[in-house]
Amino acid sequence: MGMLVQGKWHDQWYDTKSNGGQFVREDAGFRDWIENSPEARFKPESDRYHLYVSLACPWAHRVLIFRELKELTEHIDVTIVCPDMMHDGWKFGIPEPIFGHTKLHQIYTQAKPDYTGRVTVPVLWDKKTNTIVSNESSEIIRMFNSAFNDMTGNQDDFYPKELRPVIDEWNEFIYPNINNGVYRCGFATTQDAYDQAYDSLFAALDRVEEHLANNRYLAGNRITEADWRLFTTLVRFDAVYVGHFKCNKKRIADYPNLQGYLKELYQYPGIKGTTDFYHIKRHYYYSHTMINPTQVVPNGPELDLESPHGREQIDE
Structure with a gap:
């Protein structure tokens, strides 16, 4: 598990010493929203968004579950990272389909060349504007829960x-x-x-x-x-x-x-x-x-x- 510092990759584990031995999770770095409104920058559209996930990660698993529950599998495609996360962080078994990158941290710097922070999954990518919408799982599942309802016709509501x-x-x-x-x-x-x-x-x-x-x-x-x-x-x-x-x-x-x-x-x-x-x-x-x-x-x-x-x- 490493991180980016001003867009440069560092193989750096969590700093628990400064927290008295405690693990402290870093907040997500991308927090935009998909909204079904004329003014929205990110609108619900089929084949516009791409997910990068790990099948091992519980946070990414939430998003895969909501993609399934809300019948978005035909509308939002997925790239799965390898389960082994070593000195290069999350990697792809074969180059990912949008840019041909082999490492997840390259997706982060594709969106923000000087990004500083942990490189985590899930990542929700917008193919229209070529940027990351969000890497916060709790917010992505709420987007999936409601933003695409008119498009898919699926009205199931898990946050009534x-x-x-x-x-x-x-x-x-x-x-x-x-x-x-x-x-x-x-x-x-x-x-x-x-x-x-x-x-x-x-x-x-x-x-x-x-x-x-x-x-x-x-x-x-x-x-x-x-x-x-x-x-x-x-x-x-x-x-x-x-x-x-x-x-x-x-x-x-x-x-x-x-x-x-x-x-x-x-x-x-x-x-x-x-x-x-x-x-x-x-x-x-x-x-x-x-x-x-x-x-x-x-x-x-x-x-x-x-x-x-x-x-x-x-x-x-």
Whole structure:
């Protein structure tokens, strides 16, 4: 994992020393919006936008899920980076189709030659203006949720107005404690920083487990954005985070409600096809040599995600 400084690539890991051993995630550098309005710079149009993603990354996975849910697969094409992220950062197996670049950081400097910051996925590229619209996953999924509705006819709404306060509340709780919490455990470089992240992570999982005992989804009986944002962490938890990131108090499989909930989301139409466990395990175990210097990728675990989930009874 490296970064660009004034458009020059540096193979530089996160600076945890200045944060007392804690991992602090950098904010996204591109935050524009696709809007269905005459004045918008970025308008919803078929074949105008291109996604650069990693199948390993939970943030990019959110965007792939919404591309599937909102029937945008025929309108927004995708380039997938290799799972191995080494000294050059994210790379393409073959040159990407727009410019022929071989490294993701070249897409960033194509948009902004003097860019300074981390080079992350997802990246939403505009082929009309030749720039990056956004590399903030939480905002890209909201664009996908609503901006293209008139074009596709898909009116499914995963951020309905009446549920926004409860969705936002869950997002604000889950992001620091669970989504980013696993990284705060895995990338911590002091015992105190790890202990704090570990305790917050499992306290949060305990709270969600309790909530799901009487609620089919986070916002009640309707699946929303908050569920998909949590899903991409849960589906990686037992395969990677338990061992590689030392999140080993419990597996998701040890939480009856969370496990059933995870299985239901995994079995939702189209979602299994967005989930690639080879890329997930290969990326984390092979790329993070400071955590796993041997780069040995474990064969297990066996995951039970396709058996009956039993969540229907919550609505009865």
